[in-house]
Amino acid sequence: MASAPSLDFLSTSFSLSRTDDARLTPLQQGTSSAIALPMVDQPANFLRDAFAGASEKDRLHFAHGTTTLAFVFQGGIIAAVDSRASMGQYVGSGTVKKIIEINPYLLGTMAGGAADCSFWERDLGRRCRLYQLRNKQRISVAAASKLLANTVYGYKGMGLSMGTMIMGWDVSGPHLHYVDSEGTRLKGHKFSVGSGSTYAYGVLDAGYSWDMGVEEAITLARRSIYHATHRDAASGGVINVYHVKEGGWVKISSDDMMIIHEQVKAEKKLVDDATAAALGTTAEAGEGAAAGSPPDPTSAQDTGDASAASRGNVPPPASAT
Amino acid sequence: MSILEYNGGCVVAMAGKNCVAIASDKRLGVQLSTIAMDCNRVFPMTDSLYLGLTGLHTDVTTLHNLFNFKLNLYAMREGRTIKPTTFASLVSSTLYEKRFGPYFAEPVIAGLQADGTPFLCAMDLLGAMAVADDFVVSGTCAESLFGTCETFFRKDMNPDELFETLGQSLMAALDRDCISGWGVDVHIITKEGVTTKSLKARMD
Numbered sequence: 241m242a243s244a245p246s247l248d249f250l251s252t253s254f255s256l257s258r259t260d261d262a263r264l265t266p267l268q269q270g271t272s273s274a275i276a277l278p279m280v281d282q283p284a285n286f287l288r289d290a291f292a293g294a295s296e297k298d299r300l301h302f303a304h305g306t307t308t309l310a311f312v313f314q315g316g317i318i319a320a321v322d323s324r325a326s327m328g329q330y331v332g333s334g335t336v337k338k339i340i341e342i343n344p345y346l347l348g349t350m351a352g353g354a355a356d357c358s359f360w361e362r363d364l365g366r367r368c369r370l371y372q373l374r375n376k377q378r379i380s381v382a383a384a385s386k387l388l389a390n391t392v393y394g395y396k397g398m399g400l401s402m403g404t405m406i407m408g409w410d411v412s413g414p415h416l417h418y419v420d421s422e423g424t425r426l427k428g429h430k431f432s433v434g435s436g437s438t439y440a441y442g443v444l445d446a447g448y449s450w451d452m453g454v455e456e457a458i459t460l461a462r463r464s465i466y467h468a469t470h471r472d473a474a475s476g477g478v479i480n481v482y483h484v485k486e487g488g489w490v491k492i493s494s495d496d497m498m499i500i501h502e503q504v505k506a507e508k509k510l511v512d513d514a515t516a517a518a519l520g521t522t523a524e525a526g527e528g529a530a531a532g533s534p535p536d537p538t539s540a541q542d543t544g545d546a547s548a549a550s551r552g553n554v555p556p557p558a559s560a561t
Numbered sequence: 562m563s564i565l566e567y568n569g570g571c572v573v574a575m576a577g578k579n580c581v582a583i584a585s586d587k588r589l590g591v592q593l594s595t596i597a598m599d600c601n602r603v604f605p606m607t608d609s610l611y612l613g614l615t616g617l618h619t620d621v622t623t624l625h626n627l628f629n630f631k632l633n634l635y636a637m638r639e640g641r642t643i644k645p646t647t648f649a650s651l652v653s654s655t656l657y658e659k660r661f662g663p664y665f666a667e668p669v670i671a672g673l674q675a676d677g678t679p680f681l682c683a684m685d686l687l688g689a690m691a692v693a694d695d696f697v698v699s700g701t702c703a704e705s706l707f708g709t710c711e712t713f714f715r716k717d718m719n720p721d722e723l724f725e726t727l728g729q730s731l732m733a734a735l736d737r738d739c740i741s742g743w744g745v746d747v748h749i750i751t752k753e754g755v756t757t758k759s760l761k762a763r764m765d
Contacts, residue, residue, distance in 0.1 A: 305593065305739065322765075326739045330738065331738060331739055470764055471595045472595070473592075473595060474593050476739075476763070497763075497764070501764050
């Protein structure tokens with residue numbers, strides 16, 4: 241029998257692909273065919289329980305150790321990272337790309353589980369592209385970071401390990417968000433993430449100002465990562481620096497930390513020599529005499545002018561002409 | 562992280578023709594944080610006998626002081642310096658005395674015997690001795706060191722070749738271990754005396 245054409249198709253959501261997230265409920269989005277869950281009662285506990293009885297050596301070791309940082313200043317956003325992947329105490333790789341190029345105007349950093357970060361940030365890139373196609377305009381940084389935060393929140397408690405910074409320059413200016421696998425999403429001007437973040441913060445906080453020039457900002461970012469790689473065992477390798485500008489991001493440099501080590505050593509030597517000369521003593525005696533008023537290391541590094549530092553900070557010798 | 566990995570560090574010793582060399586890294590850390598880059602874990606016990614100790618640094622220091630004390634008494638009683646094989650037995654017994662509450666240190670002994678032939682041995686923290694005629698390793702990157710030493714070692718090297726081989730084996734292994742590194746010291750022991758050289762290593 242002929243029946244009126246069914247108009248049901250107007251009310252059903254049309255699926256463009258099997259993983260079209262718009263069709264699924266928020267809970268289902270996390271459990272779409274992209275990621276399979278263990279077929280047990282409590283999938284959240286499966287991974288933890290599987291390794292519960294194993295010795296430390298056999299347990300699943302995430303590539304965790306890292307130092308990443310990013311900050312906003314008058315010239316845009318600078319992001320700097322190290323390149324070591326450590327699995328427990330073993331150096332898995334010294335050449336990991338921890339800055340993920342989501343698209344030409346969005347960057348994400350990697351800290352925590354390497355697989356988790358690279359997979360979900362690539363997934364974020366996919367969803368940003370879908371947004372752009374559907375809405376004929378680029379996604380904002382705030383929206384992009386929120387997409388990522390909501391995605392990983394769906395897996396909260398299941399063992400994802402990710403601490404990332406999403407940054408970019410959209411119509412409302414440069415933005416920086418910190419997103420992690422706990423579901424935290426914070427907007428801010430300055431973040432450092434990873435096992436070496438405490439060391440990086442020390443150097444970064446000491447030298448940061450909003451009005452810094454671009455070169456100064458790049459040097460500060462590089463130095464902060466260098467000091468973290470030097471002291472933190474789980475950070476090391478190559479220091480990658482990116483700059484996010486109005487037209488998009490640009491890769492600034494990729495330097496082995498040993499190169500920066502030699503630079504810092506040479507600068508310290510210049511400062512020490514200048515101090516000794518200013519005090520009119522030998523280097524060894526000069527170190528003891530100068531202990532009370534050491535030259536300011538930040539200004540010495542920024543200006544690279546050791547004589548200016550010594551003039552500014554060291555009292556003139558008693559027998560000054 | 563286990564107790565033997567708390568401070569980090571490693572020691573390796575290699576034998577050549579009538580010479581022996583022992584090398585270590587310089588890092589002292591507290592888990593992932595690096596505290597010092599000039600810590601010494603290889604100690605001269607006699608003119609031709611070196612003891613390297615890895616593991617918990619407080620036990621490394623305690624054992625170093627203890628063995629210095631024991632060797633002084635030995636020299637007073639015997640009127641001569643101790644032989645490498647005898648010293649190895651002394652170290653082994655001292656460690657086993659603490660079988661049920663051990664020192665968390667794993668020693669490496671490198672020395673020249675009276676006739677000039679090299680003596681190498683390594684022990685675990687309970688004193689189990691393993692004598693070798695090529696190389697011995699200990700520390701957090703011991704597995705990596707076994708790999709590099711096995712690859713680079715040749716028999717009957719002269720002191721210069723031995724220094725080069727040992728240095729390169731250690732540096733290659735250090736770059737794959739997070740909690741060792743930050744400098745390398747190599748001691749080359751020959752009948753003429755001991756030469757100590759420092760190598761420039763990665764500081765990350």
